[in-house]
Every structure is written in C-alpha cells, then in structure tokens.
Amino acid sequence: MGNDYRSRTSHSKSGPGDAGKTGSWRILRPVIDPGVCIPAKRGAPACYMCWLYCPDGVISRSIPPTIDYEYCKGCGICAEECPTKAITMVEESSFIKEDK
Amino acid sequence: MQMIESGNVAAALGVKLSRAQVIAAYPITPQTPLTEKLSEFIEAGDMSAEYIPVESEHSALAVCIASSSAGARSFTATSANGLLYMHEQIHWASGARLPIVMCVVNRGVGAPWTVWNDHQDSMSQRDTGWIQIYANDHQQIIDAVIKAYALAEEVMIPVMVCYDGYLLSHTYMPFDIPDVSLADSFLPPYKPAYCLDPGEPANLNTVTLPDVRDDINGNRAHGYFEIRHLLQQDMIASMDALERIDSRFKTVFGRGGNPFIESYRTDDAEFIAVGIGSLSYHLRDVVDNLRDEGISVGGMSIQLYRPFPYSAVAEALKGCRGIIVFEKALSYGYQGPVCSDIKSALYQHGRQNSHRPFVLNYILGLGGREIVTKDLYDALKLSCTTGPDAPDELRWIGLKI
Numbered sequence: 001m002g003n004d005y006r007s008r009t010s011h012s013k014s015g016p017g018d019a020g021k022t023g024s025w026r027i028l029r030p031v032i033d034p035g036v037c038i039p040a041k042r043g044a045p046a047c048y049m050c051w052l053y054c055p056d057g058v059i060s061r062s063i064p065p066t067i068d069y070e071y072c073k074g075c076g077i078c079a080e081e082c083p084t085k086a087i088t089m090v091e092e093s094s095f096i097k098e099d100k
Numbered sequence: 101m102q103m104i105e106s107g108n109v110a111a112a113l114g115v116k117l118s119r120a121q122v123i124a125a126y127p128i129t130p131q132t133p134l135t136e137k138l139s140e141f142i143e144a145g146d147m148s149a150e151y152i153p154v155e156s157e158h159s160a161l162a163v164c165i166a167s168s169s170a171g172a173r174s175f176t177a178t179s180a181n182g183l184l185y186m187h188e189q190i191h192w193a194s195g196a197r198l199p200i201v202m203c204v205v206n207r208g209v210g211a212p213w214t215v216w217n218d219h220q221d222s223m224s225q226r227d228t229g230w231i232q233i234y235a236n237d238h239q240q241i242i243d244a245v246i247k248a249y250a251l252a253e254e255v256m257i258p259v260m261v262c263y264d265g266y267l268l269s270h271t272y273m274p275f276d277i278p279d280v281s282l283a284d285s286f287l288p289p290y291k292p293a294y295c296l297d298p299g300e301p302a303n304l305n306t307v308t309l310p311d312v313r314d315d316i317n318g319n320r321a322h323g324y325f326e327i328r329h330l331l332q333q334d335m336i337a338s339m340d341a342l343e344r345i346d347s348r349f350k351t352v353f354g355r356g357g358n359p360f361i362e363s364y365r366t367d368d369a370e371f372i373a374v375g376i377g378s379l380s381y382h383l384r385d386v387v388d389n390l391r392d393e394g395i396s397v398g399g400m401s402i403q404l405y406r407p408f409p410y411s412a413v414a415e416a417l418k419g420c421r422g423i424i425v426f427e428k429a430l431s432y433g434y435q436g437p438v439c440s441d442i443k444s445a446l447y448q449h450g451r452q453n454s455h456r457p458f459v460l461n462y463i464l465g466l467g468g469r470e471i472v473t474k475d476l477y478d479a480l481k482l483s484c485t486t487g488p489d490a491p492d493e494l495r496w497i498g499l500k501i
Contacts, residue, residue: 004293005197005256005293005294006294006321007322007326007330008197008256008322008327008330008331008334009195009196009197009304009305009327010304010305010306010307010308010321010322010324010327011294011302011303011304011305011306011321012302012303012306012315012316012321013301013303013315013316013317014301014302015316016316017314017315017316018303018306018315018316019306019307019309019313020309020313020314
C-alpha cells in the first residue's frame with residue numbers, strides 16, 4: 001500500500017500545471033500595450049512590477065514581458081499594479097469571437 | 101510488569117512504549133493528566149520526543165499533521181469541546197492519510213457545560229475518516245495505543261483510541277505494562293511511505309478539481325473523488341489489518357483476540373445487551389444477575405466503531421431474539437448511533453435469513469448522569485420479557501423529569 005501513497009493523496013511537484021490548465025478559469029485576459037509598458041518602450045530591463053506581483057508566476061521578466069495564458073487565471077493584479085496602466089483586462093469572450 | 105495506575109497513565113505509558121516522536125496537545129479535562137504525564141516523561145529524559153506546547157486543540161492537531169508529514173510518529177489527545185475544536189483538522193489528517201494516533205478521553209459536549217463522561221464527543225466525529233477503537237479497561241487502553249500505531253502506519257489512516265473520562269481516565273486499576281523490548285519488536289520505528297524531503301520539494305494535499313487531471317509530468321493524477329473512494333476502500337480493508345495486528349499482539353503479549361467485539365455469555369443467549377467502553381463491563385454484572393434468575397441474556401461490547409465491523413456484529417447477533425443497545429450518545433432527532441449501525445448491519449442479514457431480532461435503544465449517562473446497576477437490571481429484565489412488538493422508541497434511564 002505504501003507505494004501507492006501518491007494515488008491516495010493529492011500530491012504534486014511545484015511547476016507549471018500543478019493544478020491543471022488554470023488558464024481555462026480566466027474570464028478577463030490581461031493584454032500588455034507595448035507602447036506604454038516601460039521595459040517594452042525603453043528596450044531595457046526595468047519596472048517589472050507585473051512580474052513581481054503576479055501570484056501565479058506566469059509573467060516573464062523579458063523585453064517585452066509576456067504572459068503565459070495557459071496558466072494565467074485572469075486575476076487582474078498585474079493590471080492593477082502596472083504604474084503606467086499598460087495592461088488592460090479584456091473580456092475573454094471577445095477573443096472567442098475573433099477565433100470564429 | 102504489573103502496575104496499579106489511572107487510565108490516563110496507562111495511555112501515557114502506551115505512548116511512551118510506542119516511542120512517539122512528537123507530542124502536541126492542549127490540556128482539557130479529563131485528558132489533562134495524560135499529557136502532563138507525557139511531558140514529565142520527556143522532561144525527565146525517559147522519553148525521546150519533542151513536546152510542542154500549543155495554544156489550542158486546532159493547533160495541536162495541525163502540529164501533528166505537520167510532524168507526521170515530516171515522517172515523525174505523532175501523538176495528541178483531547179476531550180469533548182477540544183475534540184470539536186480540532187474538527188477541521190481531523191478531516192484533514194485522514195484525507196492526508198497521516199498515521200496519527202489520538203486518545204479521546206470521552207466527555208460530554210456543551211452546551212450546557214459538562215466535564216463528565218459520555219460518548220457524544222467521539223461519536224460526533226464518526227464520519228471523519230478516522231479509525232475509532234474503544235477501550236473497556238486500563239489494559240485495553242495501553243494495548244490499544246500500541247496496536248493503534250501499528251494499524252495506522254500500515255493502512256495510512258489515523259486512529260482515535262477512545263476511553264471513558266473519569267470512569268477509566270481517573271480510576272486506578274491493575275494492568276500489565278508490556279516489556280520494552282517486546283514492544284519494540286512488535287512496533288518497529290515508523291518508516292513512512294513518503295515524507296517531506298527538502299531535497300525534493302512537493303506540494304501536499306493540493307487543490308483537486310472535480311475531474312482527474314494530468315500532473316506536471318503528464319501522469320494521470322487522482323481527483324478528489326478517487327482519493328475519497330480509496331479512503332473508504334482502505335477503511336474497510338483496515339479491518340483485516342487490525343485482525344492480523346491483534347493476532348500478532350496476542351502472540352507476543354498473550355492478550356487480545358477480540359479486535360471487533362467482545363462477547364460475554366452470548367453463546368446460547370436469547371437476548372444480548374450491547375454497550376461501549378466501561379459500560380459494557382458494567383452490563384456484565386447485570387447479565388450475571390439475570391442469568392442467575394434463569395434469563396438467557398448475554399453482553400457485547402463494540403471495540404471497533406469505525407470502520408464498523410458489520411459482519412462480526414451481524415454474525416454475533418443473528419441468532420438472538422432481541423438486542424438491547426445502551427448508549428451514552430445520541431443522534432438528536434433519531435436514535436443512538438450504535439443502535440442505527442447495528443440495525444443497518446442486521447438488515448442485510450435479516451433479508452437473507454427472514455429473521456431479524458428486535459432492537460431496543462436506551463439512552464443513559466449523558467453528561468455523567470450516574471448509571472445505577474439496579475436501573476440497568478430493571479431495564480434489561482423488562483426488555484427481555486417484552487416481546488418484539490414493543491414500540492421502536494427511545495427509552496431513557498435515570499431521567500428525572
């Protein structure tokens with residue numbers, strides 16, 4: 001029975017997808033405007049408040065920052081914290097219409 | 101070695117012999133002397149364990165959940181409202197499949213405030229996924245604690261060892277203390293199937309979704325439903341495990357052999373009186389008195405309450421005419437929980453055999469109301485002379501209303 005410990009409990013390693021594809025939970029999608037985002041605009045590593053505040057670690061510290069929509073739950077903290085208001089929360093339904 | 105001591109000390113000695121490594125408990129009457137004794141053992145260097153003082157019972161069990169997750173043999177104990185304060189963590193410990201052992205020194209629950217004995221506290225925790233063992237005397241307390249660790253660690257389910265507050269916890273009785281080296285051979289050090297490893301970080305008991313999912317390695321991981329199904333399967337299977345452990349205990353120490361129920365003069369009994377804990381031994385005196393008068397009656401105690409040993413119970417009771425269940429607990433709005441469970445166990449059997457004994461249910465001793473032998477005698481005698489047509493209603497013993 002001991003070898004089956006993992007099948008008898010919820011047990012996981014830290015890493016992407018620990019709780020499944022949580023991007024499917026999202027109702028609002030954060031979209032970064034590179035014309036306003038500080039690192040994107042300057043072409044230099046700076047600010048990264050979105051990366052710092054993201055509770056799910058799905059924003060990269062890159063130029064420009066990118067968001068992993070596979071796991072972003074759409075909580076909106078990045079948009080709230082962005083000092084230049086470069087991130088807009090957009091209805092997911094609008095992207096579904098685009099896909100069609 | 102024989103000793104005359106209290107039930108709480110018997111429990112503490114069982115914990116010491118089990119070499120528990122972490123103890124976290126909050127004092128509550130009538131459990132207090134048990135944890136005080138354990139802290140004395142540790143302070144005196146007689147026991148190699150961490151005693152972690154906490155500010156509440158909720159924290160006591162939370163500490164044990166953490167220490168057990170880290171691979172330490174862990175112990176806590178409580179009573180009544182302290183047990184209820186743990187309630188959320190009680191579910192957590194079983195869902196996390198941690199082999200914690202907890203002594204529940206049975207006491208009534210408030211309101212109104214009471215510190216005296218009945219079984220309402222542990223009975224109310226029946227559905228939490230813990231194994232529940234009830235001891236009838238001091239010997240069974242010390243033995244049950246040691247067996248409880250063997251069982252919990254084999255089946256990865258926590259165990260409550262329940263015994264009557266005051267009636268057992270504070271009375272003095274002779275009992276045998278198992279030999280240390282024999283106890284060590286019976287219960288080797290805990291080797292967890294898994295424990296926390298800083299070199300390999302993991303998330304334990306993470307959120308599950310309604311459906312199964314793939315883990316980060318792409319392997320199918322069980323969801324909540326599968327994990328809870330396996331808890332039920334393992335609870336049922338733990339009866340076989342307990343039977344084996346009890347049999348091994350008997351081989352080593354010469355005691356045991358009745359892991360599910362204890363029967364007294366039931367071989368030819370037309371009527372069987374059922375009780376839990378010290379009450380079941382009290383009933384034996386009454387059985388003897390009635391036997392002297394030619395009434396064919398026996399007694400039975402439930403030693404294991406969860407998982408409920410339905411086959412053993414039905415087998416033991418199938419041939420009799422009437423079952424009289426004496427209970428110090430009540431599911432308000434219906435009847436005593438043991439009575440319901442006995443009826444349920446008999447239902448399937450009765451279907452197959454077109455015979456079901458009648459079942460009468462007496463409620464007594466709530467909040468420590470004195471249980472007078474004469475009252476038990478009168479109730480049992482009346483029940484044995486009452487036919488199967490007696491109304492299915494609760495009967496109260498010792499009620500002054």
